[in-house]
Amino acid sequence: MRVGGSRAFTDPFPGGNSQVVMLDPHTGRMVLLAEGRLSSIGLRMVIAALLYIPERIVAVIDSTKEQSTTQEAIGFGGDTPIVHSLEEAMKYKPDSMLIGITPLGGMLPDSWRAIISEALNSGLHIISGLKHGLGQDKEFSALASTKGLRIHDLHHVTKSHQIRAQGSWRRRNINTILTVGTDSNTGKMTTALKVYEEMRRRDMNVAMIGTGPTGILISGRGVSIEDIPSDFLTGAMEFEIDKAANEGYEYAIVEGQGALSNCGNSPIALGLLHGAMPDAMILCHQPSRESDGYGLPLPTIEDSIALHERIIGVFKQANVTAIGLNSMDLNKEDYRLTTKKLQQQTGLLAVDAMREPATSLVDTLLEYFSKYKKVVLPHDISEIHDRI
């Protein structure tokens, strides 16, 4: 059964089913503003857009590049043309402009302001990954309003997300999968996207819930979790998963953020864990990394698995079902040895979904769910009272 959600006009994952809840019905033909910053380094929105939704990017603006396609310039994105101005981009008939880079220093340069105004004047909607809300900018919002256009700030948090958790996971009927990590930046978004893509390829009834601007852009739904006040964190996550469940999805894949063992972003990681209350977790890990961004040693993979299962175990049983690897710095042979070693250590499948298909990850999940029984709690949701 497949219900709910508006039909997409373009499919981010051709070959899968074509039902995607889009952010906005006007983001099928985007011109991507990457002025001076088109590069293959890092996992910024520009790169992710070219990797995951190239069919929605009609052109990339970067006047500093001499190459004519992104493939030539940075090695991926295929024939996506690079243009030097918005005027030039308009011949590709975009419906919107995506701002996928962050200005150096955080201030919006005047040249960017000009191009945003020009885009609105040309009838383009704006999708922005900037932390600074363009929708709150007087000039832009007035212009968008006059033209009947939308400014979609991917960092924006709606009123619906400003809600305390209700513990609704107990009555929710949707198989929920969360990517978690031994550290930040270990591939939680990438693994989630690859599993989502593979499930859709199999025509499964799955929603992906993005939790950062890039994940939201690509999956078409979600909420930027770092922008939510702490006391609404689990509530916002519950809201997103309940929404997917109410739309009839059978599976929800939630993009994880941070790590329980990272002293900077552990609250976000725990908020996702307790808000999503997943049935299964995929632990993302970069085997070559020895210490975190604070110079602190990472927990062992066994300790990290135990920590996640223990913390959610206060409420329900949920297992780490596989290890998602980030092996970008390993050669082929080291990768083979590492996956083998991790499987021996943990008894779990270990796969880098950027190196090989996510088929085995999805097979493992389906095997797990075929045996998994959701824990039935002795208390009813109606017992919730005012101590929440």
Next chain:
Amino acid sequence: MRVGGSRAFTDPFPGGNSQVVMLDPHTGRMVLLAEGRLSSIGLRMVIAALLYIPERIVAVIDSTKEQSTTQEAIGFGGDTPIVHSLEEAMKYKPDSMLIGITPLGGMLPDSWRAIISEALNSGLHIISGLKHGLGQDKEFSALASTKGLRIHDLHHVTKSHQIRAQGSWRRRNINTILTVGTDSNTGKMTTALKVYEEMRRRDMNVAMIGTGPTGILISGRGVSIEDIPSDFLTGAMEFEIDKAANEGYEYAIVEGQGALSNCGNSPIALGLLHGAMPDAMILCHQPSRESDGYGLPLPTIEDSIALHERIIGVFKQANVTAIGLNSMDLNKEDYRLTTKKLQQQTGLLAVDAMREPATSLVDTLLEYFSKYKKVVLPHDISEIHDRI
């Protein structure tokens, strides 16, 4: 050695040393607005103010009360007069008005707007526990500005708190104590305040860091943690503790919030744990409570202790050193039996600091710190790099 901080004109804990960092140098003589809501039920700011800082409350406004003192009306607060109007309150020469109640329905009633304007026109500063920022209200902010008065919103989060964690706990030289809980509303603020009071009575060099509006009001420092975006949670906490350490305090007591095992507010609890990175924890617990606000069974006290020590153990050793009880619903004999049973179960002192002095809690902490060695990590803070 006692250093730093401005001297207070009134001492919230007479008998202790008189050095308190006040929120504001104009909150020594407050008139407390409690219109229609002066009551002994709940732990609202009104009650906390009358319990902990009665010497700073010159009068309480509640035109619905017939009694002339708070002692007569609600059983505590001593001779604090109840008045029916701000005009009447002015004869007690207040310097400020504290809004300690929340309007029903969340909207500021017109009658309250009138009294706030009247207070500003009478030369009073405003200290507000309302979630809605009065400092952002055009009418009030213009009036305050004209009169040279301050509006202090206790929920307000400064720019300094909007900072990512740096992992500064590794180089910090201050003994940090955090109150944690088996659930929400188990007495974390009360226990922290009582331990703080007892330490000050002993002339110890201690700061209390409030993490909610009431704790901030009473302790004179802190930040409303629920109002902080998730990604700045641990950073804001680090900032507050670093500030206390830099001012030369030897001890910091941090008011805990939520519970690691509460699926609504666990991110805040973990943010405080990883932001404060305490050396010692006091676990607050209501023995008679069987389920949380979601109707979920509470973890056993042994499990809760193990969970806290395990989660912080990823980084450093820190123990639960005592149990702070909330025994308001136990009779004297049941209280005696419960404390005895808990001590046998856990090997830890169990005390309700509202029932008996916090002397044994402080003795236990000092005994612990006399043996406690902070864990020296193999990595230096200079190694922090951009993966944070």
